[in-house]
Amino acid sequence: MTWTTQQLPSDHPPVKSGNIGVLLVNLGTPDAPTPGAVKTYLAEFLSDRRVVEIPPIAWQPILRGIILNTRPKKSAHAYQQVWTEEGSPLAAITAQQARALQQRLGDGVQVGWGMRYGNPSIAQEMTRLKDAGCDRILLAPLYPQYSGATTATVVDKAAETLGRMRWQPALRTLPPYHDDPVYISALARDLTRQMDRLDFVPEVLLLSFHGMPERTLHLGDPYHCHCRKTARLLETEMRAAGEYAQLRFVTSFQSRFGRAKWLEPATDTMLEAEAKAGTKRLAIAAPGFSADCLETLEELAITGREQFTAPGGEQFAALSCLNANEAGMDMLDTIIRRELSGWI
Numbered sequence: 001m002t003w004t005t006q007q008l009p010s011d012h013p014p015v016k017s018g019n020i021g022v023l024l025v026n027l028g029t030p031d032a033p034t035p036g037a038v039k040t041y042l043a044e045f046l047s048d049r050r051v052v053e054i055p056p057i058a059w060q061p062i063l064r065g066i067i068l069n070t071r072p073k074k075s076a077h078a079y080q081q082v083w084t085e086e087g088s089p090l091a092a093i094t095a096q097q098a099r100a101l102q103q104r105l106g107d108g109v110q111v112g113w114g115m116r117y118g119n120p121s122i123a124q125e126m127t128r129l130k131d132a133g134c135d136r137i138l139l140a141p142l143y144p145q146y147s148g149a150t151t152a153t154v155v156d157k158a159a160e161t162l163g164r165m166r167w168q169p170a171l172r173t174l175p176p177y178h179d180d181p182v183y184i185s186a187l188a189r190d191l192t193r194q195m196d197r198l199d200f201v202p203e204v205l206l207l208s209f210h211g212m213p214e215r216t217l218h219l220g221d222p223y224h225c226h227c228r229k230t231a232r233l234l235e236t237e238m239r240a241a242g243e244y245a246q247l248r249f250v251t252s253f254q255s256r257f258g259r260a261k262w263l264e265p266a267t268d269t270m271l272e273a274e275a276k277a278g279t280k281r282l283a284i285a286a287p288g289f290s291a292d293c294l295e296t297l298e299e300l301a302i303t304g305r306e307q308f309t310a311p312g313g314e315q316f317a318a319l320s321c322l323n324a325n326e327a328g329m330d331m332l333d334t335i336i337r338r339e340l341s342g343w344i
C-alpha cells in the first residue's frame with residue numbers, strides 16, 4: 001500500500017523521495033535450532049571484539065576449544081523451545097517490523113532488514129538497497145540503549161561494507177532512543193494494555209535488560225545509564241497515568257555470560273529474591289529488546305517462571321516486547337521519519 005498525503009498522520013511529512021533506503025538491524029540468530037547452526041552463529045558473534053573484549057590470542061583458544069564445543073548443544077535445545085514456522089522469533093519479528101514500516105512509509109522509501117551476525121547480513125542488505133537505487137541509507141540499529149557491543153558494532157559493519165564500495169551511498173544512523181518520549185510512551189501504553197489483560201494484579205513489575213560486563217560501565221559505555229534512565233522514565237510515565245499505584249518497579253540485568261562480573265542485580269537473582277521475600281504475583285518485561293527472542297521467550301518466559309515459582313512465587317507473566325504491534329510500529333514510524341526528514 002502507498003500512503004497518500006491525506007492518509008498520513010498530519011504531523012508526519014509525506015515521504016516522496018525514491019532513492020532512500022532504511023535498514024533495520026538487530027543482533028542476529030542462527031539459521032536453524034541445531035547445534036551446527038548455533039555453532040556457526042556463536043563463532044561469528046563471540047569473535048566480535050566489541051562483544052568479548054579479551055585479546056584474540058587469549059580468547060580464541062577458549063572460544064574454539066571450550067565454548068563452541070559445549071554451548072551450541074545447550075543453546076540449540078533452548079532455541080528449539082521457541083522456534084516458529086517462520087524461523088527464529090528474532091528474525092521473523094524483525095522481518096514483520098520491516099514489512100509494517102514499508103507499508104507505513106510507502107513506495108518512496110525501500111525498507112530492508114538485516115542481522116549483525118548470521119543472515120541476512122548487513123553487507124548483503126546494504127548492497128541490495130544500493131543496487132535497487134538507494135543512494136541514501138538510514139541504518140537503524142534496533143537497540144534503544146546504546147552499547148559498544150550492539151549499536152557500535154552495527155555501525156562498524158556498515159562502515160566496513162562501505163569500505164568495499166567504489167560508489168558509496170550516503171549513510172545516516174538512528175541514534176539511541178532510550179529516553180525518547182515516543183519510545184517511553186509506546187512502552188507505557190503497551191505494558192499497561194498487557195497488564196490490564198492479566199488475570200491477576202502484579203505486585204512487582206520487573207524490568208529486565210540484557211546484561212553487560214560491569215567493566216564496560218567503568219570504561220565509559222553509557223549502556224547501564226541508558227537502561228536506568230529508561231526504567232526511571234517508564235515508571236514515572238506509568239505512575240502518571242494513575243494506574244498501578246501499588247505496583248513496585250524493579251530493574252535487573254539478565255543473560256550473564258562467562259566469569260567476569262556483570263551488571264547487577266541479576267534477573268535470576270531478583271526473581272528468586274522476590275519470591276523468597278514473599279512476593280506472590282510478578283510480571284516481567286524486557287524494554288531493551290525491540291523484538292521477542294531467545295532471551296525473552298526462553299530465558300524469561302520459561303526459565304524465569306521456574307526461578308520465580310520454585311521458591312514460592314505464585315502468579316507470573318512474561319510480557320511481550322513491542323515487536324510489530326501498533327504501539328511499537330507507531331514508535332518506529334515516528335523516530336525513523338524524524339531521521340529521514342532531512343532527506344525528504
Ligand SMILES: C=CC1=C(C)c2cc3[nH]c(cc4nc(cc5[nH]c(cc1n2)c(C)c5CCC(=O)O)C(CCC(=O)O)=C4C)c(C)c3C=C
Nearest residue numbers: 027028029030051052075090147149150210257293294295
Ligand atoms: C559476552 C557475551 C555477550 C554480550 C556482551 C552480550 C550483549 C548483548 N546482547 C544483546 C542482545 C541479545 N543477545 C542475545 C543472545 C545471546 N547473547 C549472548 C552473549 C552476549 N550478549 C549469547 C551467547 C547469546 C546466544 C544465546 C545463548 O547461547 O545464550 C539475543 C537473542 C538472539 C536470538 O537468536 O534470539 C539478543 C537479542 C544485547 C542488547 C547486549 C548488550 C547490551
Ligand SMILES: [Fe+2]
Nearest residue numbers: 027210255295
Ligand atoms: Fe546477548
Ligand SMILES: [Fe+2]
Nearest residue numbers: 255294295299
Ligand atoms: Fe540467554
